[in-house]
Amino acid sequence: MPHASLAAQPCPIARTLDLVGEWWTLLIVRDALLGARRFDDFKATGIADNVLSSRLKKLTTAGIFKRRRYQTHPDRYEYLLTDKGTALAPAVLALRAWGKRFTKGADTSQIIHKGCGGAVEVGFRCGQCDREIPKTEIRPARLSGAEA
Amino acid sequence: MPHASLAAQPCPIARTLDLVGEWWTLLIVRDALLGARRFDDFKATGIADNVLSSRLKKLTTAGIFKRRRYQTHPDRYEYLLTDKGTALAPAVLALRAWGKRFTKGADTSQIIHKGCGGAVEVGFRCGQCDREIPKTEIRPARLSGAEA
DNA sequence: TCAAGTGACTTGCGTGACGCAAGTGACCAT
């Protein structure tokens, strides 16, 4: 039997978890928020190839990622978050805030306010300049290659 | 092979998902935030008995729930969120906000500001009186029995 | 008095999700 589908539940939390609640899925979204684009970028987390492949397929179907060809002969694709995908950032940041408070360990997941360099926390309120930040004004703290 | 443990990862998001990222777990937390306390309350979501039993055990061990005996002969227990558990509310609310925006369906998951009756959204900012709300001032919109 | 119900579980079975390793196919560098 597969996982019970939560898609039909009368609750937006359940329907969200139906799309992103599987093992590894939110970590893939996290990596994308931190700048990952290509298959090998995402693999670095420790996810198995076959699982990554199926997750990217599912997330693309769900409209959370879009697949873009960046090379031909052979065709190679990269995976970019859509608006729908970047809209998951508050959820990811809320999980991060909880983890920072209640678990011990290192932190390689910081996201920074483009305008001032302060760390972005839940609610997209910048810790440094203390103003609300539109989602177009956040960027990864750890850059991995060419970024806008 | 079991799920890979995310507990050792240098990322608070991974460590959080190690504790609450399994199938059904965040829905159990959601139900608790909405007032569920007893085994049968949580079962109503559609989770299987054995899975619910093991999740409650794990979450209790993790300090997210505490078990309280509410009856003897036979002993019966209820499961209450600790402070560590209620601190997951922003994450759950962020998932809810995303689901409301990007999925279609009913919504039985509203949480209300005790002070004014406004719906609580991400960041614990009350939509009605527009002030920040301490976590002691939220309560379920749907009450199921005696509540403080 | 005795069957039926309640509530919190556990146990057993079957399927499939996931971890791991290896294979593939088109290129490129040495």
Place this chain on the structure above:
DNA sequence: ATGGTCACTTGCGTCACGCAAGTCACTTGA
């Protein structure tokens, strides 16, 4: 021509989960 890169797929084994039934200590209704 031998090895490396990259984005995958395939195969195998184990364990997680869905489902159904059983358990145990009561309580309730007839």
